[in-house]
Amino acid sequence: MDGLVIEHLSKSLGGRVVVDDLSLRVAPGDLVCLLGPSGCGKTTTLRMIGGFLESDSGTIAINGKDVTTVPPERRPTAMVFQNYALWPHMTVFKNVSYGLRLRKLAKDVVEERVVAMLRLVNLAEKRDRHPSQLSGGEQQRVALARALVLEPDLLLLDEPLSNLDAKLRVGVREEIREIQQRLGIATVFVTHDQDEALTISDRIAVMSGGRIEQYDDADGLYRLPRTSFVASFIGVMSTMPGRVGDGGFLLGASTAVVACPALASSPGIEAGVEWSVGVRPEDVRVQAGGEPTASVVKEIPHGHFKELVLRLDGDGSTALRAYVSSETPSTGRVSVSFARALLYRDGHLVHEVAASAPVEAAIGVSRAGVAP
Numbered sequence: 001m002d003g004l005v006i007e008h009l010s011k012s013l014g015g016r017v018v019v020d021d022l023s024l025r026v027a028p029g030d031l032v033c034l035l036g037p038s039g040c041g042k043t044t045t046l047r048m049i050g051g052f053l054e055s056d057s058g059t060i061a062i063n064g065k066d067v068t069t070v071p072p073e074r075r076p077t078a079m080v081f082q083n084y085a086l087w088p089h090m091t092v093f094k095n096v097s098y099g100l101r102l103r104k105l106a107k108d109v110v111e112e113r114v115v116a117m118l119r120l121v122n123l124a125e126k127r128d129r130h131p132s133q134l135s136g137g138e139q140q141r142v143a144l145a146r147a148l149v150l151e152p153d154l155l156l157l158d159e160p161l162s163n164l165d166a167k168l169r170v171g172v173r174e175e176i177r178e179i180q181q182r183l184g185i186a187t188v189f190v191t192h193d194q195d196e197a198l199t200i201s202d203r204i205a206v207m208s209g210g211r212i213e214q215y216d217d218a219d220g221l222y223r224l225p226r227t228s229f230v231a232s233f234i235g236v237m238s239t240m241p242g243r244v245g246d247g248g249f250l251l252g253a254s255t256a257v258v259a260c261p262a263l264a265s266s267p268g269i270e271a272g273v274e275w276s277v278g279v280r281p282e283d284v285r286v287q288a289g290g291e292p293t294a295s296v297v298k299e300i301p302h303g304h305f306k307e308l309v310l311r312l313d314g315d316g317s318t319a320l321r322a323y324v325s326s327e328t329p330s331t332g333r334v335s336v337s338f339a340r341a342l343l344y345r346d347g348h349l350v351h352e353v354a355a356s357a358p359v360e361a362a363i364g365v366s367r368a369g370v371a372p
């Protein structure tokens with residue numbers, strides 16, 4: 001298969017399993033993020049793909065060629081490191097042309113390719129500057145140009161934006177995505193920032209403890225997080241123990257039923273069983289009228305909407321978050337219902353409770369439960 005194919009990759013460091021039987025495919029032209037908290041094994045995985053670190057077991061193939069034991073300089077990969085690793089004594093042009101000069105290409109070929117690359121990353125005018133005369137974002141683009149000028153089949157980026165301030169990060173990540181798409185180059189991008197991952201990726205591998213918890217596009221990760229870890233890591237999700245009964249949920253110690261009309265079209269959910277119930281803030285409906293079931297304990301303005309923190313009657317431990325329009329009056333006592341909910345058991349998604357579950361075939365989870 002073309003692109004990157006990783007199968008059953010494992011690595012122990014310091015007597016601990018850091019990458020644990022990891023398999024991953026990156027299609028040609030796709031940008032895939034490895035996303036996860038610090039220490040989950042992202043950099044270790046990337047270093048093995050680039051050949052800077054030997055795996056204990058498993059295989060890595062790029063465009064159909066097994067590169068598992070091939071040294072980095074002979075892999076069709078190029079890596080951009082977190083700290084850029086530019087040579088301070090070399091000009092922008094020298095930094096970018098270095099790899100081509102090592103390959104002993106003719107001078108005019110080097111000139112032509114470097115100039116084209118500098119134009120692509122918008123640095124043509126700064127070719128004679130030194131790294132210290134550039135902004136952080138410009139230095140990042142030099143590092144990117146230096147990798148891309150080698151025309152690798154696979155681009156590897158390790159937290160390439162972590163040294164930039166928040167505002168610049170958004171601009172540079174959009175630039176990287178644009179360049180990546182224009183060149184159609186398969187890319188593995190490591191980040192711990194979910195916002196970054198969700199906005200620039202074709203697909204995202206969410207990692208925890210050296211394993212991939214879920215490999216999906218941004219929409220799939222948000223709509224149907226397959227594990228409790230992904231549910232808590234991506235976006236905001238209120239999670240509480242609960243059972244199904246009386247057309248709604250009995251949550252925590254609360255005696256009030258939280259209505260969920262979608263339950264009527266979700267057959268096959270075992271009654272009386274305790275679930276871990278997950279609800280996105282935009283799926284919580286809050287009404288001032290009707291039978292009150294909760295109290296508003298906090299109101300957080302977000303400009304064009306507001307976030308309410310709710311406590312269900314009779315339950316002191318659950319904080320339920322709801323997004324409502326800024327105009328919604330939020331009195332002390334409200335009635336709460338769910339438009340949609342996800343039911344987890346033993347850390348895994350079992351049911352999606354929704355008026356319609358459009359992607360059930362694709363992911364094997366349905367309103368009636370996991371497909372056999």
Ligand SMILES: Nc1ncnc2c1ncn2[C@@H]1O[C@H](COP(=O)(O)OP(=O)(O)O)[C@@H](O)[C@H]1O
Nearest residue numbers: 013014018036037038039040041042043044045
């Ligand atoms: N050379 C090493 N020796 C021992 N442990 C290491 C070494 N390199 C990394 N680790 C450990 O492996 C785990 C994963 O590291 P890393 O892949 O750098 O995580 P991430 O990039 O996701 O933050 C961490 O717990 C880290 O401390």
Ligand SMILES: [Mg+2]
Nearest residue numbers: 042043044159
């Ligand atoms: Mg890292």
